[in-house]
Amino acid sequence: MTMASYRSDDTANQIKARLTMDEVARHYGFEPNRAGFMRCPFHQGDHTASLKIYAGDRGWHCFGCNSGGSVIDFVMRLYDINFRQAVLRLDLDFGLGLSQAPQRSRAEQSAILEARRREAERRAVFEREYHEKTVEHRYWWEVLKYFAPTKEDAAAGFIHPLYAEALRRQPYLEYWLEENLGKGVIT
Ligand SMILES: [Zn+2]
Incomplete structure (x- = not known):
């Protein structure tokens, strides 16, 4: 494993620890109801709000299309980007300042x-x-x-x-x- 991916994993863990799925969903324009359910953006015609948001770092799960995961998985699927890009995007969008510019010689x-x-x-x-x-x-x-x-x-x-x-x-x-x-x- 390279140094870069070590750093990226570390950043990913910090993101998961610091951001709840609820605040991530709201940041990107979703409105979970009081029970923590929202309409799933990953399958068509979800009128019953079958995507469940869990507290803390436990992420989300959709009972309609059976997809789920962490806040990073959510952003990867939402914007069709890879793991590293999603980590960077969350870091920047929430101003966490976790991703350091690569050290130059x-x-x-x-x-x-x-x-x-x-x-x-x-x-x-x-x-x-x-x-x-x-x-x-x-x-x-x-x-x-x-x-x-x-x-x-x-x-x-x-x-x-x-x-x-x-x-x-x-x-x-x-x-x-x-x-x-x-x-x-x-x-
Ligand atoms: Zn779904």
Whole structure:
């Protein structure tokens, strides 16, 4: 048996000890009557409420379809999930805090930190580049406005070199900014 399943069994026992079937049923929307019976969700047309809920950790039993078990069995069948998933779900839904995140080795830990650092660095570089491109875009936009050929220029066939340069640069910058809009700014 692996360490993980040892832990999961241990968690399962704690869940069974801490949660009654009554509170689990109510949490998931069922309303057992005073005698502890409710309609069985596992067989069709149970109009007589044949699922009996027992006190403490004794679980449930349906006299209609003869199914039964612990709170974990109930959640497994209700959500069609396996044992481990049901244990985790109960733990989370009831905020028991029993399932610990798996221990990471120091190597894994530092690999994660390193990846995070690289990602932050990549984002910083990108944001700098995006800002520079925005400033440049703004500059060429001003150039296009102020150095646009006048009628006289046009007649003389004169185009200001800055204006010509702006005509070359601007479409690329517009394309780049459009393409990268929103990238890297997500945290
Ligand atoms: Zn049943």
